[in-house]
Amino acid sequence: MSVRDLKGRRRWLALAGCLVWLAFTLFPLYWVGITSFKSPVGVVGGPTYIPFVDFEPSLTAWRELLSGARGQFYSTFMASTIIGLSASVAATLIGAMAAYSLVRFQFQVRLLSGLIFVFVAVGGFLLLRDILGMGQALALIYSFIAALGLSVISAWAPLPGPILKNKDIVFWFVSQRMFPPIVAAFALFLMYSEMGKLGFKLVDTYIGLTLAYIAFSLPIVIWLMRDFFEALPVEVEEAAMVDNVPTWRIFFGIVLPMSKPGLIATFMITLAFIWNEFLFALFLTNSRWQTLPILVAGQNSQRGDEWWAISAAALVAIIPMVIMAGLLSRLMRSGLLLGAIK
Amino acid sequence: MSQIDLERVTKTFGTVEVIPPLDLNIADKEFVVLVGPSGCGKTTTLRMIAGLETATSGVIRIGDRDVTDLRAGLRNCSMVFQNYALYPHMSVAENIGYGMKVRGTPKTEIAKAVADAARILNLEPYLNRKPSALSGGQRQRVAIGRAIVRQPDVFLFDEPLSNLDAKLRIEMRTEIKLLHRRLQTTIVYVTHDQVEAMTMADRVVVMNQGRVEQAADPITLYERPRNRFVAAFIGAPSMNFIDGALERGDGGVNFVAEGGVKIALADARVETLSSSVGEKITLGIRPEHTMNAEQAFPAVDIKVADVEPLGPHTLAIGKAGQADFTAQIDAASPVRPDEMLRVSLNPAKMHFFHANSGEALGRLEG
Ligand SMILES: Nc1ncnc2c1ncn2[C@@H]1O[C@H](COP(=O)(O)OP(=O)(O)O)[C@@H](O)[C@H]1O
Ligand SMILES: [Mg+2]
Numbered sequence: 001m002s003v004r005d006l007k008g009r010r011r012w013l014a015l016a017g018c019l020v021w022l023a024f025t026l027f028p029l030y031w032v033g034i035t036s037f038k039s040p041v042g043v044v045g046g047p048t049y050i051p052f053v054d055f056e057p058s059l060t061a062w063r064e065l066l067s068g069a070r071g072q073f074y075s076t077f078m079a080s081t082i083i084g085l086s087a088s089v090a091a092t093l094i095g096a097m098a099a100y101s102l103v104r105f106q107f108q109v110r111l112l113s114g115l116i117f118v119f120v121a122v123g124g125f126l127l128l129r130d131i132l133g134m135g136q137a138l139a140l141i142y143s144f145i146a147a148l149g150l151s152v153i154s155a156w157a158p159l160p161g162p163i164l165k166n167k168d169i170v171f172w173f174v175s176q177r178m179f180p181p182i183v184a185a186f187a188l189f190l191m192y193s194e195m196g197k198l199g200f201k202l203v204d205t206y207i208g209l210t211l212a213y214i215a216f217s218l219p220i221v222i223w224l225m226r227d228f229f230e231a232l233p234v235e236v237e238e239a240a241m242v243d244n245v246p247t248w249r250i251f252f253g254i255v256l257p258m259s260k261p262g263l264i265a266t267f268m269i270t271l272a273f274i275w276n277e278f279l280f281a282l283f284l285t286n287s288r289w290q291t292l293p294i295l296v297a298g299q300n301s302q303r304g305d306e307w308w309a310i311s312a313a314a315l316v317a318i319i320p321m322v323i324m325a326g327l328l329s330r331l332m333r334s335g336l337l338l339g340a341i342k
Numbered sequence: 343m344s345q346i347d348l349e350r351v352t353k354t355f356g357t358v359e360v361i362p363p364l365d366l367n368i369a370d371k372e373f374v375v376l377v378g379p380s381g382c383g384k385t386t387t388l389r390m391i392a393g394l395e396t397a398t399s400g401v402i403r404i405g406d407r408d409v410t411d412l413r414a415g416l417r418n419c420s421m422v423f424q425n426y427a428l429y430p431h432m433s434v435a436e437n438i439g440y441g442m443k444v445r446g447t448p449k450t451e452i453a454k455a456v457a458d459a460a461r462i463l464n465l466e467p468y469l470n471r472k473p474s475a476l477s478g479g480q481r482q483r484v485a486i487g488r489a490i491v492r493q494p495d496v497f498l499f500d501e502p503l504s505n506l507d508a509k510l511r512i513e514m515r516t517e518i519k520l521l522h523r524r525l526q527t528t529i530v531y532v533t534h535d536q537v538e539a540m541t542m543a544d545r546v547v548v549m550n551q552g553r554v555e556q557a558a559d560p561i562t563l564y565e566r567p568r569n570r571f572v573a574a575f576i577g578a579p580s581m582n583f584i585d586g587a588l589e590r591g592d593g594g595v596n597f598v599a600e601g602g603v604k605i606a607l608a609d610a611r612v613e614t615l616s617s618s619v620g621e622k623i624t625l626g627i628r629p630e631h632t633m634n635a636e637q638a639f640p641a642v643d644i645k646v647a648d649v650e651p652l653g654p655h656t657l658a659i660g661k662a663g664q665a666d667f668t669a670q671i672d673a674a675s676p677v678r679p680d681e682m683l684r685v686s687l688n689p690a691k692m693h694f695f696h697a698n699s700g701e702a703l704g705r706l707e708g
Contacts, residue, residue: 233425
């Protein structure tokens, strides 16, 4: 049954329910919108609802925001945009590759190889740092390289024990999103600081925050793109294989264009996540590469609850995403897949 | 030269052996159709030739090359799939020319090849359309166009007409045959439709559970099926089978079955069947080799359950003794359901099969 089939009173009830819900979701936006145009006096003097009637709109908040009187607005906006776009593009691309390989190729990883990795990485780190007295960062780098090398080599050996298949690998990826992000954020901060001592500055750099976002977005991207790739008719790729099209060309020339709607959806979701992300930005940046969520939150603490300023900053954070979603959802709806198969 | 040889080829998925050791030789320029019931391994065989599946064991040769371990792209085959498998984001022209473009063929050459293919396949008005704006028949033509510009050693078709409606299917059948005559390229064509197989093939390979039951030209398959499976699979409506035994009596040899069926055999057949007297055998007769009762021919009585007037003739469907039986009779015969009907069998067209093994008995070789 669909809402369209409803008759008479039920129909009106359904409509009323929808309108209530609409008001419920739109009102906060409206409220933020008008608050950003109120003068400080207007905000403190009790609620007013309709511009020009209840209160006289003022551009104070916007002027302050855009003039940079309240934090480096332009540089923050640019940092958010650059990091958001590049990390989303990179994560979508890398994740799509991983998802595609997980859909079309069968992998086998021996559990023991994984254990070797963990053991060598942790054990090697402790050995190098505590017994051989190496620096934290160097110990970390060496032990991870050794662990990676050993586990890859050991994967060729006929080790005993269970063999992990593609679905286990996917679960492994997704499981990384199951623990609280604060764990990863804190660990990343420590690691970045150690790297900084070695001369690779990562805290408060473009590359540092972008890498962290790419890594943290990958599980979602892989999870989403896997579904899209699974829905593709494999014959299209097989036709290309028979036609001697190289694998990389099949991926970039055929598979990616075919899954454009999926790529766009995934890109949107990733971008929205990174645009709104607060915790990593808080830990891993302090001035140069601060992002919008930090700026918005900062409005509250610097000089007390100045709601007009917070509202203006919040709107600036929201509007680009709304525009983006509007543009891209139109692209997504193009029925690209029709015609590939019956 | 592009003959195809499969030697002792097997395919196992997990623990299931889908293709037991298979030997198949396909001559240069031959149009071979693999036919069989769904799930018998036709597609698997075709995909092993294409290189989309690797053979578990055995050797596959195309021309003089051992391609067993060669990847699909290097085998110089073209494949057409049941669901067209076009590139949805490319126009018809781009679809047809994509393989050449990838291989770095000059633009003018691609344009010429695409134009040629479009002319052969009547696709000229559609070259700039996307596949989604084409009908099923046009899409399959694009897929065929994509296959022919490759100028492959071998064409592989996997049920290319199954998604088309009946009328279009018959048209495309002819088109593909004409294409074969024009291009003179070896074709391996998979279908589950025996009519398609019979009408198109130089040679039909009837498969069942991964085995080749019989490989022969259509007329041989029809007239001299090697076993009961082939006899039942080829021909529509399909052959009637009556289980019984050969017995001596009444001055000759009779085929006797439960339900009072008794058919006297002509002397010529008795000679080749005499060693089977007393054994359980199955008699097979196609509906088109039955007729309204005639003095000179042996006859059976059938209890009619349904009558299908087809115009040129009528089918009477019922039971002869215990066995299902379809008889083809004159259109004018006044037969109604629930009546008894006496039909004669053309003795020269009777087939006999060993009841247990299903092997044809007394079959004329050649
Ligand atoms: N990738 C596969 N994994 C497991 N079993 C398969 C696979 N492909 C085909 N089969 C099995 O092999 C048998 C033959 O399949 P197929 O060659 O597609 O049959 P056909 O084309 O004659 O209908 C079927 O029983 C099918 O279930
Ligand atoms: Mg098949």
